[in-house]
Amino acid sequence: MSVDLLTVDDVMARLQIGRHTVYHLIRTRRLHSVRIGRCRRIPATALTAYLDTLTKEAGDGR
Numbered sequence: 001m002s003v004d005l006l007t008v009d010d011v012m013a014r015l016q017i018g019r020h021t022v023y024h025l026i027r028t029r030r031l032h033s034v035r036i037g038r039c040r041r042i043p044a045t046a047l048t049a050y051l052d053t054l055t056k057e058a059g060d061g062r
Contacts (some may be wrong), residue, residue, distance in 0.1 A: 004044035005034070011042050025050070 006014075011022050011031075025031035030053075032046035 005036075005041035006047060007045055007050060008040055008042070014047065 008019060008022050011017075012019060015022075022031070025038070026033045026042075031042060031050045033040050033042045034040075
């Protein structure tokens with residue numbers, strides 16, 4: 001089983017947001033992440049799930 005893990009910088013680039021915002025999403029548990037040693041990694045599936053949630057919220061008119 002292969003899981004694609006993204007760095008915080010990868011997520012920053014894909015979402016075009018800042019480092020503080022990525023860590024805020026992680027802290028508030030809107031974006032799932034894992035720690036490997038001292039490194040923070042975001043599974044690609046977690047980023048997809050977060051984007052799906054945003055899309056659903058936008059569709060609900062929130």
